[in-house]
Structure formats: C-alpha cells, structure tokens
Amino acid sequence: MIDFGKFNLLDIRRHTMSKTFSIKTTKSQNDQCTDGFKVSSSFYTEETLVEEDKALLIGNGLKLRLLDENASPYTFNKYAEYADFTSDMLVYEKTYTAELSSIAGTPIEAGPFDTVVLFKINYN
Numbered sequence: 001m002i003d004f005g006k007f008n009l010l011d012i013r014r015h016t017m018s019k020t021f022s023i024k025t026t027k028s029q030n031d032q033c034t035d036g037f038k039v040s041s042s043f044y045t046e047e048t049l050v051e052e053d054k055a056l057l058i059g060n061g062l063k064l065r066l067l068d069e070n071a072s073p074y075t076f077n078k079y080a081e082y083a084d085f086t087s088d089m090l091v092y093e094k095t096y097t098a099e100l101s102s103i104a105g106t107p108i109e110a111g112p113f114d115t116v117v118l119f120k121i122n123y124n
Contacts, residue, residue: 002021002098004019004098004100009110012102012108013102016100016101017099017100017101019098020095020096020097020098021098022094022095022096023096025082025083025092026091027089027091028090029090036086036087037085037086037123038123039081039082039092039121039122039123039124040080040122041080041119041122042077042079042080042119043074043076043077043117043118043120044117044119044120045116045118047059047115047117049076049077050063051065052075053075055073056076058115059115060113061102061103061106061108062100062103062108063100064098066097067098067099068094068096069095074096079120082094
C-alpha cells in the first residue's frame with residue numbers, strides 16, 4: 001500500500017508528489033527444487049488508463065504513474081522481464097516510484113481517494 005498522506009489542492013497543482021516502494025522476490029531452493037526460472041511482471045489495473053497506458057486516472061482529477069529506477073514510466077497491464085532466477089540468485093528486490101499529479105484542465109475533488117493496482121508475476 002502506498003499512502004500519499006494529506007495534501008492540499010495547491011500543493012498537488014504546483015508539483016508532482018512521489019513515494020518510493022520496493023518489491024522483494026525470494027526463490028526458495030532445496031534438494032527437490034533446483035530448477036532455475038525467469039519471472040515476468042505486470043502492474044495490473046482495471047481502471048481507466050491514458051498516456052499510452054502509462055498513467056492511471058484516479059477519478060478525482062489526479063493521475064498515477066509508476067516509474068522504474070531510471071524514472072521511466074511503466075506500461076500498465078503489460079508483462080516485462082522482472083527477475084532471472086536461473087543463476088545462483090535467490091533474492092531480488094526492485095525499487096519503484098509512485099507519482100501522483102493533477103490532470104491539466106481538470107478540477108480536483110477534495111477528500112479521500114484510492115485505487116487498486118496489482119503486481120502480477122508469471123514464471124517462465
């Protein structure tokens with residue numbers, strides 16, 4: 001869960017708010033399970049997407065983007081390689097940034113808000 005806390009309308013109109021978060025994946029290995037595998041992942045949502053599926057509309061005049069370590073936005077609902085557990089690596093952790101900003105020309109509705117984004121993984 002990412003909590004942007006309380007903020008006022010002037011703050012969000014003036015600048016983007018961001019919070020970092022990490023996802024850690026662990027491969028358990030024992031005598032019966034020694035095979036390596038790759039993992040692909042997707043940030044999945046059923047909410048309305050814009051900007052070539054790289055921004056999610058919250059529904060209150062705000063939008064959410066998820067950025068990688070290079071500040072590149074992720075494309076929602078699209079799988080990409082996440083981790084390669086074919087080597088001796090047993091733990092992989094990746095840091096992301098959630099970026100909340102106003103939508104130009106759209107009024108912002110004050111009050112609590114939320115949206116759902118799932119982190120889906122596929123084993124390859």
